[in-house]
Amino acid sequence: MSGLRKYHAAVWDEPLVMELGATGRRGIVFPETEQAIVDAVGDAIELVPESVRRSGPANLPELSEPDVLRHYLHLSQETLGMMGISLFGTCTMKYNARVTESLVRLPHVAETHPAQDVQTQQGTLEIIYGLDRMLCELSGMDQFVFQPGGGADAAFLHATLTRAYHHARGELSQRREIITTAQAHPCNSATASAAGFDVITLPMEEKGYASVEALRSVVSERTAALMVNNPDDMGIYNPDIKEWVDIVHAAGGLCFYDHANFNGVMGRIRAAELGFDACMFMLHKTFGAPKAGGGPAVGAYGCREHLAEFLTTPVVDKDDEGYTVKVNRSAGTTQVREYMGNIPVVVKAYSWLRAMGADGVKEAADLSMLANNYMERRLLQIPGVTKALPHLEQHRMEMTRYSLADLTEETGVTTLDVQNRMVDFGVDAYWLAHEPWLIPEPFTPEAGEMWSIEDLDYWVDVIAQICEEARTTPELVTTAPHNQAIHRLDGSGLDDPGRWATTWRAYQRKNPDASAGTAG
Amino acid sequence: MTDVVSRAHPYMANSTDEARKHMLNAIGIQDVDELFEQIPPGHRTGHRFDLPDALTSEVSLKRHLTGVLGKNENCESYLSFLGGGIWQHHVPAICDEVWARSEFLTSVWGTAASDLGRNQAWFEYASQLGELIGMEFVGLPVYSWGAAVGHSFRMAARITGRRQVVLSSLMDPEREAVAKTYCGFAEQEGHIELIHVDHDPATGRLDLADLERKITDETAAVYFENPSYLGIIEDQGSRIAAMARNKGAETIVGVDPISLGVIAPPSDYGADITIGTTQPLGVHMNGGGGVGGFIATRDEERYAREYPTLQVSLADTIVPGERGFGMTLFGQSSYGSREDGNDWTGNSVYLWAIANAVYMSVMGPAGFEEVGKSILQRSRYAARQISSLPGVSVRWGAGFFKEFVVDFNATGRTVAEMNAALRDKQVFGGGDLSQDFPSFGQAALYCVTEIHTLDDIDYLVDSIGEVLAR
Numbered sequence: 001m002s003g004l005r006k007y008h009a010a011v012w013d014e015p016l017v018m019e020l021g022a023t024g025r026r027g028i029v030f031p032e033t034e035q036a037i038v039d040a041v042g043d044a045i046e047l048v049p050e051s052v053r054r055s056g057p058a059n060l061p062e063l064s065e066p067d068v069l070r071h072y073l074h075l076s077q078e079t080l081g082m083m084g085i086s087l088f089g090t091c092t093m094k095y096n097a098r099v100t101e102s103l104v105r106l107p108h109v110a111e112t113h114p115a116q117d118v119q120t121q122q123g124t125l126e127i128i129y130g131l132d133r134m135l136c137e138l139s140g141m142d143q144f145v146f147q148p149g150g151g152a153d154a155a156f157l158h159a160t161l162t163r164a165y166h167h168a169r170g171e172l173s174q175r176r177e178i179i180t181t182a183q184a185h186p187c188n189s190a191t192a193s194a195a196g197f198d199v200i201t202l203p204m205e206e207k208g209y210a211s212v213e214a215l216r217s218v219v220s221e222r223t224a225a226l227m228v229n230n231p232d233d234m235g236i237y238n239p240d241i242k243e244w245v246d247i248v249h250a251a252g253g254l255c256f257y258d259h260a261n262f263n264g265v266m267g268r269i270r271a272a273e274l275g276f277d278a279c280m281f282m283l284h285k286t287f288g289a290p291k292a293g294g295g296p297a298v299g300a301y302g303c304r305e306h307l308a309e310f311l312t313t314p315v316v317d318k319d320d321e322g323y324t325v326k327v328n329r330s331a332g333t334t335q336v337r338e339y340m341g342n343i344p345v346v347v348k349a350y351s352w353l354r355a356m357g358a359d360g361v362k363e364a365a366d367l368s369m370l371a372n373n374y375m376e377r378r379l380l381q382i383p384g385v386t387k388a389l390p391h392l393e394q395h396r397m398e399m400t401r402y403s404l405a406d407l408t409e410e411t412g413v414t415t416l417d418v419q420n421r422m423v424d425f426g427v428d429a430y431w432l433a434h435e436p437w438l439i440p441e442p443f444t445p446e447a448g449e450m451w452s453i454e455d456l457d458y459w460v461d462v463i464a465q466i467c468e469e470a471r472t473t474p475e476l477v478t479t480a481p482h483n484q485a486i487h488r489l490d491g492s493g494l495d496d497p498g499r500w501a502t503t504w505r506a507y508q509r510k511n512p513d514a515s516a517g518t519a520g
Numbered sequence: 521m522t523d524v525v526s527r528a529h530p531y532m533a534n535s536t537d538e539a540r541k542h543m544l545n546a547i548g549i550q551d552v553d554e555l556f557e558q559i560p561p562g563h564r565t566g567h568r569f570d571l572p573d574a575l576t577s578e579v580s581l582k583r584h585l586t587g588v589l590g591k592n593e594n595c596e597s598y599l600s601f602l603g604g605g606i607w608q609h610h611v612p613a614i615c616d617e618v619w620a621r622s623e624f625l626t627s628v629w630g631t632a633a634s635d636l637g638r639n640q641a642w643f644e645y646a647s648q649l650g651e652l653i654g655m656e657f658v659g660l661p662v663y664s665w666g667a668a669v670g671h672s673f674r675m676a677a678r679i680t681g682r683r684q685v686v687l688s689s690l691m692d693p694e695r696e697a698v699a700k701t702y703c704g705f706a707e708q709e710g711h712i713e714l715i716h717v718d719h720d721p722a723t724g725r726l727d728l729a730d731l732e733r734k735i736t737d738e739t740a741a742v743y744f745e746n747p748s749y750l751g752i753i754e755d756q757g758s759r760i761a762a763m764a765r766n767k768g769a770e771t772i773v774g775v776d777p778i779s780l781g782v783i784a785p786p787s788d789y790g791a792d793i794t795i796g797t798t799q800p801l802g803v804h805m806n807g808g809g810g811v812g813g814f815i816a817t818r819d820e821e822r823y824a825r826e827y828p829t830l831q832v833s834l835a836d837t838i839v840p841g842e843r844g845f846g847m848t849l850f851g852q853s854s855y856g857s858r859e860d861g862n863d864w865t866g867n868s869v870y871l872w873a874i875a876n877a878v879y880m881s882v883m884g885p886a887g888f889e890e891v892g893k894s895i896l897q898r899s900r901y902a903a904r905q906i907s908s909l910p911g912v913s914v915r916w917g918a919g920f921f922k923e924f925v926v927d928f929n930a931t932g933r934t935v936a937e938m939n940a941a942l943r944d945k946q947v948f949g950g951g952d953l954s955q956d957f958p959s960f961g962q963a964a965l966y967c968v969t970e971i972h973t974l975d976d977i978d979y980l981v982d983s984i985g986e987v988l989a990r
């Protein structure tokens with residue numbers, strides 16, 4: 001395929017910042033303390049009790065300001081991010097409007113303190129209230145809060161709210177089980193467990209989801225809650241979900257909809273109409289806030305009226321005077337983080353919804369469904385690429401999971417090899433699948449609504465090219481990448497206590513005579 | 521032929537009739553609705569979505585957002601003395617310049633090679649923080665200080681097999697509420713019980729006699745903060761850690777890292793697990809959204825294997841002498857082991873870790889020392905001047921860092937009244953403690969940092985004086 005770009009990543013061979021600088025250099029200096037202050041209080045260090053004074057300077061690098069800037073600019077250039085094409089599945093890569101990025105950096109967001117009097121936070125509160133109303137409209141829930149610092153934190157909020165709910169009814173000792181599925185994101189089972197519940201995981205069945213019978217067989221008076229996402233990461237929608245909710249409700253459990261995979265169904269279904277008590281939206285995903293390499297993020301948590309009393313997080317309301325904040329610390333132990341949430345992320349999500357409107361949201365959902373199915377057509381024409389659960393013929397939702405098992409069997413090239421090779425074309429690595437893999441050699445692209453047909457075609461062309469290489473020059477793939485800042489990682493020491501090093505001082509201790517290598 | 525000028529949405533390249541047709545044709549369907557065939561008709565909503573009209577044009581969107589956000593006051597338009605868990609420090613401009621770079625902003629996961637720069641920045645975050653706090657093993661950040669407290673209690677419980685944590689009674693109620701959420705209810709098997717230790721009323725420090733009574737063979741950990749929520753520098757760390765060690769308990773210390781240019785790192789006085797906040801290291805308050813937390817320990821398996829976080833490690837590549845970075849102990853995270861992993865992890869505040877790395881690099885050892893001294897002197901000066909006002913006193917007038925408790929009881933005024941009157945003078949007075957610490961009566965937590973000048977402090981003191989004189 002000759003149409004592919006001749007890409008090469010920036011190679012800066014950049015040392016660690018701890019290896020840079022020279023004694024005495026400064027990246028910032030602070031104003032000298034005014035004489036009147038010094039006269040009044042004396043020497044600064046005398047103000048610290050002697051036994052806890054720092055005994056010597058911290059071993060930090062000493063650099064001028066421009067040297068620090070250039071170092072980190074080099075590192076930014078050695079980061080691919082969305083400079084190329086990123087169809088990272090389950091994360092709904094979409095445009096992060098730079099107008100909002102610039103607005104949240106101004107003091108009216110950046111330099112606000114959460115304890116300011118509410119009259120001086122009316123702008124922030126109006127945004128929170130407005131976003132709450134819009135998300136309630138989209139989901140049918142009655143109340144949203146933005147305190148959770150990510151999707152997993154929202155799942156944790158649900159697990160703790162489940163705990164508070166059953167505690168209040170005197171049933172917590174009895175209701176010890178939370179049910180989830182093998183296709184649910186690991187955060188559901190992990191947060192359920194962290195909140196003190198036993199986890200029951202329903203296995204995937206032939207139709208791509210667990211059967212109603214399987215669910216019935218585990219639901220009982222011990223059931224505290226169901227926590228699931230739908231569609232799953234394979235693009236399969238569980239058509240029995242309403243029945244599931246009824247079954248769990250009949251047994252006295254709560255139902256939580258992990259709505260992280262909302263992009264394809266926006267404007268088509270509403271969590272409350274399906275019967276769910278609560279749901280979670282990822283503002284750093286579906287609602288246009290950036291990934292940022294892993295947050296700052298917000299898992300917006302919405303619930304129906306009957307659960308709202310268990311929220312410990314601040315809730316924004318409105319009266320004749322303006323916007324108000326209610327804090328209800330006595331409600332139960334459901335506070336998952338300090339304050340009201342990542343306000344800049346909330347502003348970005350609000351802004352995204354305002355820029356889209358009801359029609360735009362629906363259009364985005366349609367385009368993401370079209371794009372995924374368009375790609376699927378082309379991807380399945382590539383020899384070696386198959387679809388997870390190929391016997392399921394209905395169109396997949398906004399994502400499709402594929403398998404490279406055939407390619408691996410034929411050539412020995414694995415999905416990890418392909419992932420490492422695609423970055424040689426300026427294309428961000430694809431998502432494989434959560435552990436445990438339910439199908440061999442998986443990969444999961446998610447097209448979303450932002451990328452053009454040309455981008456989608458290029459992405460597919462890259463996969464086709466690599467599959468071709470797997471047959472003709474497999475070592476090119478198994479030793480990839482070749483056009484990146486460094487070569488493939490040798491991860492053999494990562495879990496070895498004698499070799500891992502999460503800090504430079506640990507590395508230096510473990511490698512006393514390692515002549516410091518360099519990155520790149 | 522319809523409109524000549526397309527109104528395609530600027531965020532969506534395929535928002536044109538032509539693109540839609542192209543995709544429909546390729547898929548072999550007539551109508552996009554056919555793609556939703558998996559969703560049973562009974563699941564589809566008939567709801568007419570009532571969202572505000574779209575502001576598709578950036579011109580209108582910006583106007584709208586600026587208008588709404590303009591209703592906020594902020595700590596630059598007002599002179600602020602609010603702190604208590606999130607503080608107004610100077611954020612060097614290059615911190616914002618770096619994290620806002622599109623490469624960092626938009627990265628998602630990547631590979632060790634293609635997102636090398638981001639991974640290196642994370643490693644530099646952990647390495648520099650490790651130098652500041654004196655620890656060799658540092659995880660990637662968690663959501664907040666409160667989250668770090670919660671995780672560290674759970675780590676200690678797993679390490680010791682015990683289920684009680686002894687902690688100060690003067691903790692931030694907000695932070696403690698988060699920690700409690702991580703500890704569960706009494707009727708649950710894995711519940712962690714929190715046991716409070718009194719403080720010495722004269723100094724605000726831990727009451728060691730009470731601590732002695734409360735540490736038992738059931739104690740998983742002793743937790744204290746330095747400086748404490750109310751600003752007190754705890755100078756009994758070595759004795760506290762020794763008492764904990766005697767009973768086989770872990771010592772967990774929470775720190776504000778900006779104090780560590782002048783105050784000894786917890787490793788010096790025996791901390792096993794050091795946690796704290798990352799916000800003071802180059803992150804704006806963001807209305808409370810600037811919070812972030814860290815967890816760090818010695819590099820020992822006893823601790824390393826109980827981390828809930830991801831952590832980035834220096835590693836080799838397949839080319840000899842070349843360096844890269846990879847995730848260590850991934851398998852014990854919830855990504856690797858679902859409910860069998862340690863607690864859970866997910867998107868956190870990793871972009872702020874980059875801002876933190878930049879901050880520590882510009883600061884260097886001298887920057888931390890200078891900022892620490894500046895805060896010590898300025899806050900002490902403010903406390904001294906405020907306590908010279910009639911009826912006003914400072915509860916613990918010495919041995920504090922950055923924050924101190926101002927006692928208004930003798931003035932007959934409430935903190936709410938004081939702060940309302942100060943707002944008329946464009947001042948945000950200290951945080952009101954009267955609800956959370958009723959035994960203090962009318963008291964406020966004032967915060968003074970390196971950004972406050974002599975004139976700022978004198979203006980505050982004059983303003984309080986004028987309000988009281990009314």
Ligand SMILES: Cc1ncc(COP(=O)(O)O)c(C=O)c1O
Nearest residue numbers: 090150151152185229260866867
């Ligand atoms: C379906 C689903 N649920 C939950 C999450 C967890 O979100 P976070 O990483 O923000 O904690 C994700 C992450 O992408 C997800 O895809």
